[in-house]
Amino acid sequence: MSLADEYVAESRTDRIKIHGPEGFEGMRAAGLLAAEAMDALTPFVKPGVTTAEIDRLAREYIMDHGAQPACIYYRGYSHTLCISPNHVVCHGIPSERALREGDIANVDITVVLDGWYGDTSRMYAIGEVAPRAKRLIDVTYEALARGIAAVKPGARFGDIGHAIQSYVEAQRCGVVRDFCGHGLGKVFHDSPNVLHFGRPNTGAELKPGMFFTIEPMVNLGKPQVKLLNDGWTAVTRDKSLSAQCEHSIGVTETGCEVFTASPVGLFRPN
Numbered sequence: 570m571s572l573a574d575e576y577v578a579e580s581r582t583d584r585i586k587i588h589g590p591e592g593f594e595g596m597r598a599a600g601l602l603a604a605e606a607m608d609a610l611t612p613f614v615k616p617g618v619t620t621a622e623i624d625r626l627a628r629e630y631i632m633d634h635g636a637q638p639a640c641i642y643y644r645g646y647s648h649t650l651c652i653s654p655n656h657v658v659c660h661g662i663p664s665e666r667a668l669r670e671g672d673i674a675n676v677d678i679t680v681v682l683d684g685w686y687g688d689t690s691r692m693y694a695i696g697e698v699a700p701r702a703k704r705l706i707d708v709t710y711e712a713l714a715r716g717i718a719a720v721k722p723g724a725r726f727g728d729i730g731h732a733i734q735s736y737v738e739a740q741r742c743g744v745v746r747d748f749c750g751h752g753l754g755k756v757f758h759d760s761p762n763v764l765h766f767g768r769p770n771t772g773a774e775l776k777p778g779m780f781f782t783i784e785p786m787v788n789l790g791k792p793q794v795k796l797l798n799d800g801w802t803a804v805t806r807d808k809s810l811s812a813q814c815e816h817s818i819g820v821t822e823t824g825c826e827v828f829t830a831s832p833v834g835l836f837r838p839n
Contacts, residue, residue, distance in 0.1 A: 581752075581759045587778035588754055592685075593819055593826070596754065596780055599636070599687030600817050600828025603680045606630045607691055608831055610678075611838045614693040616670045620652040623676070624663035631680050639679035639686055639757055646801065651677040651690075658786050658794050658803040658811040659748055670696035673706060675813045679757065686753045688782050689829035690815040694839040701789060702810055708740045709787040709812040710837055716765070716783045720818060720825040724775045730767025733785050743792030745811070748803065750782040753817060777822050784815030 588596075609630050613623055628649040631638050638649035653661035654674040661675075668674060677690035692706045712733045719732040737744045750763030761773055765785040788794075790809025797804060805811050814836075817828045830836060 581756055583760055585752060585760050585773060585779055586754060587776060588780055588819070589778060592754060592778070592780065595683060595685035596687070596817065596819055596828045597826075599680055599682040599685040600689070600830075601687070601832065602631070602634055602636055602682050603678055603687035603689045603817070604829045604831045604836070606634075606680065607676065607678055607689060608833055608835045610676065611693075611835055614674065614676060614695070614838070615668065616696050617667050619665050619667045620650075620654075620661070620663040620674075621665055623652060624648050624650045627678060636680045636682040639681045639688070643757065649678070651675075653677070653802075653811070653813070655810055656805045656808050658745055658788070658805060659813060660801040660803055662799060662801055668695045671698055671702075673698055673702045673810060673812065677813070677815065684755050686755070686757050686817075687829055688753055688757075688815065688817045690784060690813055691836060691838060692812050692814055705742065705787065705789045705810055705812045706839070708737060708742055709785060709814055712737050712765075712785045712787060713783060713814050713816065716785060717816065717818060717825060717827065720775060720783075720820060722775055722777055722820060722822065725770055725772045726761060726763060726775065727767035727771030728769050729783060730764040730772075731769045734766035737785070737787050743788040743790060745786035745788060745792050745794055747794050748786055750784045750815070752779070752781045754780045775820050777820050779820045780817065782815055782817050784813060786811060786813040
């Protein structure tokens with residue numbers, strides 16, 4: 570079976586899957602590897618290093634640890650990472666562009682380990698950044714934390730979106746509507762779509778065994794985005810800075826488990 574075949578061995582469905590103990594074990598391992606790979610990249614996300622070089626290092630690390638980069642072969646994408654600097658909202662393509670002092674950048678990584686997907690992203694401040702850029706990063710991490718705090722059995726997906734949106738907009742920032750979190754497990758992008766905006770007590774009910782990502786994208790300006798001609802890169806329409814951070818989580822009997830937490834506390838590297 571080719572890697573491409575392996576990735577589509579299970580398909581997205583409209584039904585939200587409920588996973589048991591085996592699923593939690595698989596996701597813990599995949600999530601840990603994704604977090605460890607990101608930890609290993611952190612010293613290299615600095616001025617003068619190209620995003621292509623960071624992508625190469627990520628690919629080597631993942632494959633050296635018995636896993637595969639999920640994004641390679643995915644809908645024709647040919648890189649391990651998405652790296653999104655400054656006004657790039659998401660899906661930035663690695664290139665020979667070197668990171669520069671004062672940039673901010675999101676690094677998004679997904680691994681496939683024994684058929685399970687671990688998906689996470691982090692924000693990096695490249696050297697000294699402007700106060701408004703630092704504030705945007707802080708708001709985005711707090712938005713993710715508030716979204717995760719809303720996850721518990723009996724809550725609804727609208728509660729997650731509302732927790733994020735109400736906080737972000739109170740900070741006079743914009744929540745991107747065009748992209749969302751997603752279910753995952755043995756499928757990269759599965760049901761449900763996890764919106765980062767919404768009304769309380771709406772949407773499907775959260776139940777133990779559901780796996781999904783929460784990955785708010787927050788713009789310093791307005792929430793609107795546009796897609797570039799490469800078919801991947803999304804940027805802010807008003808050219809304002811954008812930030813994103815992401816965890817893969819599973820709903821437990823009492824709350825949730827974060828699968829992609831950094832084992833050495835580097836999830837917020839700056």
